[in-house]
Amino acid sequence: MxxxxxxxxxxxxxxxxxQVTAYAALLGTALSIVSGLAGLSPxxxxxxxxxxxxxxxxxxxxxxxxxxxxxxxxxxxxxxxxMVAGAVTLGLxxxxxxxxxxxxxxxxxxxxxxxxxxxxxxAPLDRMRYVIFPQAAVAMLPPYGNLLIELLKGSALVSLxxxxxxxxxxxLLRVNGAASTVTLFTIALILYFAIAxxxxxxxxxxxGRLTRGLEIGRAAGRRAA
Amino acid sequence: MIWNWEFAWDILPRLLDxxxxxxxxxxxxxxxxxVLGLFLAILRRSxxxxxxxxxxxxxxxxxxxxxxxxxxxxxFAGPSFGLTLGALTTGVIGLGVHYAxxxxxxxxxxxxxxPRGxxxxxxxxxxAPSTTWGRVVLPQAIPVVIPALxxxxxxxxxxxxxxxxxxxxxxxxxxxxxGTQYFRYLEPYTLAGLLxxxxxxxxxxxxxxxxxxxxxxx
Numbered sequence: 001m002x003x004x005x006x007x008x009x010x011x012x013x014x015x016x017x018x019q020v021t022a023y024a025a026l027l028g029t030a031l032s033i034v035s036g037l038a039g040l041s042p043x044x045x046x047x048x049x050x051x052x053x054x055x056x057x058x059x060x061x062x063x064x065x066x067x068x069x070x071x072x073x074x075x076x077x078x079x080x081x082x083m084v085a086g087a088v089t090l091g092l093x094x095x096x097x098x099x100x101x102x103x104x105x106x107x108x109x110x111x112x113x114x115x116x117x118x119x120x121x122x123a124p125l126d127r128m129r130y131v132i133f134p135q136a137a138v139a140m141l142p143p144y145g146n147l148l149i150e151l152l153k154g155s156a157l158v159s160l161x162x163x164x165x166x167x168x169x170x171x172l173l174r175v176n177g178a179a180s181t182v183t184l185f186t187i188a189l190i191l192y193f194a195i196a197x198x199x200x201x202x203x204x205x206x207x208g209r210l211t212r213g214l215e216i217g218r219a220a221g222r223r224a225a
Numbered sequence: 226m227i228w229n230w231e232f233a234w235d236i237l238p239r240l241l242d243x244x245x246x247x248x249x250x251x252x253x254x255x256x257x258x259x260v261l262g263l264f265l266a267i268l269r270r271s272x273x274x275x276x277x278x279x280x281x282x283x284x285x286x287x288x289x290x291x292x293x294x295x296x297x298x299x300x301f302a303g304p305s306f307g308l309t310l311g312a313l314t315t316g317v318i319g320l321g322v323h324y325a326x327x328x329x330x331x332x333x334x335x336x337x338x339x340p341r342g343x344x345x346x347x348x349x350x351x352x353a354p355s356t357t358w359g360r361v362v363l364p365q366a367i368p369v370v371i372p373a374l375x376x377x378x379x380x381x382x383x384x385x386x387x388x389x390x391x392x393x394x395x396x397x398x399x400x401x402x403x404g405t406q407y408f409r410y411l412e413p414y415t416l417a418g419l420l421x422x423x424x425x426x427x428x429x430x431x432x433x434x435x436x437x438x439x440x441x442x443x
Contacts, residue, residue: 059421060383061397061418063397064414064421067401067417068415071414072410075411076228149288152289153289153290153291157293174301180305182302185294185297188294189286189290192291192294196290200289
């Protein structure tokens with residue numbers, strides 16, 4: 001009932017799921033930082049477009065965004081491959097949620113740190129880069145880990161735009177009658193669960209690394225979490 | 226192909242029908258999630274590890290796997306367990322169970338915010354567990370978590386279009402049906418996105434105001 005060939009199909013699906021999740025995570029992380037800091041900008045010309053981006057992606061459904069980018073966008077603009085469309089949509093989506101995480105964590109760094117940076121005559125960019133952000137990053141990690149899990153779960157949507165990820169493979173094998181429906185979906189759920197556990201573990205290890213010898217940061221992390 | 230206003234106007238009623246289904250599914254789903262989530266939160270606090278431990282794992286499992294696959298499981302594999310339900314019912318159960326794992330965490334935070342002294346006082350007064358929960362702990366725990374529940378209501382609303390994949394005619398289902406019928410996808414999908422914004426932005430403003438009001442009260 002369950003042969004090696006079937007297992008290979010699953011692994012192909014896992015590989016695609018990991019790829020689209022990784023690309024989206026890179027884009028999403030970069031956007032989270034840029035958009036989170038833009039949200040704190042003193043200039044309205046920066047804050048306002050950023051607000052539109054965040055509210056737009058948080059206010060609509062990821063699946064609708066994906067369908068729009070894949071099926072409607074080609075009619076008025078560029079045609080994207082399923083992988084690009086999937087990674088871009090999921091990345092933009094994650095960025096809009098991550099933006100608030102970054103903003104919240106930066107705001108939570110005690111004011112004294114900013115004041116000390118000013119007193120030491122650090123340029124605003126250096127102040128953010130060497131003083132504020134490293135401390136805020138510790139507070140960002142736990143919610144960031146949650147966002148990665150949400151991203152992984154959201155990646156199942158790409159199966160609907162013909163990308164052959166885990167969910168797509170399972171649906172295909174089900175239609176082919178390769179194994180019982182219950183077996184197939186159970187395996188799919190377990191695969192996603194395993195990847196999610198690996199992500200959680202990775203974030204926890206990173207957290208241990210970032211907080212090493214940083215008692216203040218750890219306290220800030222607890223506050224934000 | 227460019228935007229056609231006339232076509233957009235013509236298909237709007239169908240999309241609004243879809244929106245009604247989306248709203249119905251959300252309301253039924255959140256009701257299930259709120260009730261089930263409360264039970265999960267209470268079970269997870271059980272002093273018997275044989276109850277609390279499996280609950281924690283089930284919650285973790287459901288939380289970290291895609292809702293889409295869970296819906297497929299219920300819809301396609303359900304009949305093998307003798308569970309033959311309509312698409313909308315299946316969808317509402319899927320949404321409710323998935324979000325119950327989130328609301329259970331919300332309730333847990335609310336329950337933990339109730340001072341220890343309240344539990345001790347209940348023990349001292351020899352109250353039954355049901356009285357302690359029903360009359361002492363929950364009435365203090367739940368108001369605190371209403372805004373968080375509101376946020377999950379909005380999140381669920383945005384997940385309802387997943388039900389379109391199991392043939393429910395929600396906003397997205399209607400948009401897709403219209404698109405396939407007329408071979409025009411730009412207007413239906415754009416309108417679907419706009420309808421989501423039209424509901425979720427005012428809703429999140431309401432939740433934010435509720436948050437502020439509750440924060441002022443305490």
